[in-house]
Amino acid sequence: MDLGTLIAAILTLFIFSFLYKDNPFYKFAEYLLVGISVGYFIVISIKTTVVPKLIFPVFREGDLLCLIPGILGFFMFLRFFPKLAWLSRISMALIIGAGAGVSIPAMMQAQIFAQMKASMGSYASINNIIVALAVITTLSYFFFSREHKGALGTSAKIGVFFMMLFFGATFGYTVMSRVTLLIGRAQFLLGDFLGIIK
């Protein structure tokens, strides 16, 4: 057994100790994970963003346009100075505005239009009728302008039924995949670490 396996096994057991209650071993593993991950992501950000997208273009290629995002990024650090902290709002406004502008049409295409197309199948098939019924009744549940009474209430109830079917199915499916992860950890502890199973 190499040192890496030993450390991984000990840390796995430290994390599992949380199932009993909060304890110093769990705290150690938690702080280690948080600290290492923050350090790792800082290095990754510098290597994949700051150096190739700011330092190299500006200083090697003389592309001064890249200074603009650099300055906007620098504004974020001005939050440490209360008098200049307002400048960081410019960077935030750009990210939120551009993010909304890019994501809203993409979501409309990928989620609304794709769903509409999938629900417009020929009614000659019972499956297509069920799909269309499920989509329309589920949509009616998310109709906020009126209380769920009368026909809208009935439709919304049918919509809830369809949603619960979906939630039940995804719950079962995801629990199965999580059990697979647990089996993987158990195999690691019993096989690689203790050598009880092969």
Next chain:
Amino acid sequence: MECIPPVAGCSIHWMHSKTFFLDKQVLFPTLVSNLSRRMNLKGKIRSLISLLVFFVSFSSTALAAEEVRWFDPQKTGLLIGIFITIVLVFGFILYGKKKGSLKIRSIPGLEAMDEAVGRATEMGKPILFSSGLGKMERVATMASMNILGSVAEKIAEYNTPLIIPNYDPMVTTVAQEVVKESFSKAGHPESFKQENIYFVTQSQFGYVAAVDGIMLREKPATNLFLGTFEAESLILAETGNSIGALQIAGTDSTIQLSFFIVACDYTLIGEEFFAASGYLTKDPLVLGSIKGQDFLKLIIGILIIAGGIFSTLGYNFLINFLGK
């Protein structure tokens, strides 16, 4: 106009008669310096025209080189859809502003928000708010920050501690701004504690481990999980459940909703989460947009039925209209 861009410059056939050779690295500064130099009006006009030609030719070269298309016919349906959405939303916002108030149906998860804040105040324990793993450009994170604004206002009134551990540094900054503004609005700017809104890590399970630890040590009376959640949703909600916290969750991730429904007291399903900020603030601007979206849903429902009928009859123009 025909453009063939070589590596260092571009050869431009202008009006089929004249051919210029433009090196963008040299020509642009020369033209600009000509304009600023002392020369007669005729010379300046010439330089200005040259500059215009440069811009037209350079942009057309860029277009030809990168084959930029300004309009994609495949996305006509999307354009019309967005246009209808804008018209409906703006129309209802104007209507809401004129009318003063718009009503929307009650949402149980949001009605419990007052109870959640009150409970924490009575118990003298903090409230934990998590926007999950979403970055600031995600719609769910934006909705989460909207809800945080109105919840923080209530929290400020009761002077209850609010803890917000964040996954993303940008979300941390926005959350600090939002809470600070809400505390000022509520008339308690002195109660705002920036150190309670902090960045944890961008590692998914590192974040979960930290938030779980915070829950066990700080023992919040209320947990609000509103935002983008992935595999960590059940771990967070189960830990919160084990400490007896009242939990309200909301996300746009349909798969994670099932876990929140199981482990939380109230769950905002799908669009309830997006409607939440309007419901809490009663702001005609947000309520108007919710009403507009309701009518959009009505149109979508009608189109689905019509599309199905046309498909049955063998006409697929409606499906094709929606693009690839």
